[in-house]
Amino acid sequence: FMPKVLKGQRVLVTAGPTYEAIDPVRGITNLSSGKMGFAIARAAREAGAEVTLVAGPVSLATPRGVTRVDVKSASNMLSAVAAHAQSATVFIATAAVADWRPAAASAQKIKKDGSGQTPQLQFTENTDILATVAGLPAAQTGRLFCVGFAAESHDLLENAQAKRLRKKVPLLVGNIGPDTFGQDHNALLLIDAQGSLELPRASKLSLARQLVREIAGRMAACAPT
Ligand code: C5P
Numbered sequence: 001f002m003p004k005v006l007k008g009q010r011v012l013v014t015a016g017p018t019y020e021a022i023d024p025v026r027g028i029t030n031l032s033s034g035k036m037g038f039a040i041a042r043a044a045r046e047a048g049a050e051v052t053l054v055a056g057p058v059s060l061a062t063p064r065g066v067t068r069v070d071v072k073s074a075s076n077m078l079s080a081v082a083a084h085a086q087s088a089t090v091f092i093a094t095a096a097v098a099d100w101r102p103a104a105a106s107a108q109k110i111k112k113d114g115s116g117q118t119p120q121l122q123f124t125e126n127t128d129i130l131a132t133v134a135g136l137p138a139a140q141t142g143r144l145f146c147v148g149f150a151a152e153s154h155d156l157l158e159n160a161q162a163k164r165l166r167k168k169v170p171l172l173v174g175n176i177g178p179d180t181f182g183q184d185h186n187a188l189l190l191i192d193a194q195g196s197l198e199l200p201r202a203s204k205l206s207l208a209r210q211l212v213r214e215i216a217g218r219m220a221a222c223a224p225t
Contacts, residue, residue: 002209004048005216011049012088013041014081014095014129016056018074022121023106031181032096034058036149039208040092041066047212049090054080056095074098074126085133085144090215092147093130101126134168145219151175160191171218173211176201190214 015037017030034055041053042063051066054077062068069084071077074097085091100123110119130148138144146169152159156174164172174189176198187201188211199210 002043002046002212005213006044006090007048009044009049009089009216009219010087011041011044011051011090011092012054012081012084013037013044013051013092014054014056014077014097015041016058016060017096018056018077018098018126019072020074020098020101020126021072021105022102023108023110025109028098028102029057030096030098032056032058033182034060035182035184036175036180036186036204036208037092037094038063039204040094040211042205043208043212044090044092046209047216052084052088054084054095074101074129078127078129078132081129081133085136086138088144090145090147090219091130091133091139092215093133094149095129096151097129098126100124128167130169131167139168145170145215147215148172149175151177151180153177156189157191157196160189161196164191171215192218 016034017032019027019029021027038060041051045051045065053066053068055070069080071080103122103124134146139146148167148169150160150163160172160174172191176187176189180186184203185201186204188199188207190197199207
């Protein structure tokens with residue numbers, strides 16, 4: 001049973017990996033399954049929110065009652081998020097957004113020419129979607145509550161707290177890994193200005209429901225950073 005702690009809220013969630021094209025048939029992606037983000041979208045909906053889920057390429061069913069927008073690249077994801085952020089009251093960035101994209105995707109399939117030469121890829125940095133949204137006036141004044149995620153390989157608390165301050169979000173959630181990609185279970189470390197709270201190992205849906213309650217609890221009283 002999920003109490004309607006987000007009734008009247010409009011929640012925007014990003015989930016899954018992004019896909020950055022190299023040419024029409026090749027690209028760069030990552031192993032994010034989208035399961036945590038989809039579970040959060042479902043839990044937010046159960047809690048009474050209107051939910052928009054911006055999803056990178058994943059093979060997951062849309063949670064009941066959730067509006068889904070499918071995207072491929074980080075820049076597609078940024079556009080979709082920008083279009084919905086104005087009306088949102090909560091933004092939860094779970095997507096594993098590619099840090100870089102090939103600087104110029106080839107319009108045609110890159111061919112082997114028989115010389116043994118290999119293509120040299122140049123990269124451009126993608127815009128940080130979470131930091132962009134956290135910089136909106138509504139986020140600065142606390143009308144849009146932003147939540148980030150972090151997957152750190154070491155010193156989770158220190159690195160995640162630094163990331164929270166750098167991205168200027170009131171709540172940052174660390175994956176207590178090491179490797180939760182594609183798994184149905186996880187454990188989370190919630191980090192805010194007051195300190196940290198561990199949500200012990202459980203199903204991603206159970207963790208999502210707990211996280212939604214924590215977000216609702218913090219929204220009442222919390223100012224950014
Ligand atoms: O900097 P790092 O990628 O570790 O930060 C992770 C957090 O930032 C996640 O919440 C992720 O969804 C978000 N992010 C983003 N846009 C990017 C990179 C990360 O929204 N380009």
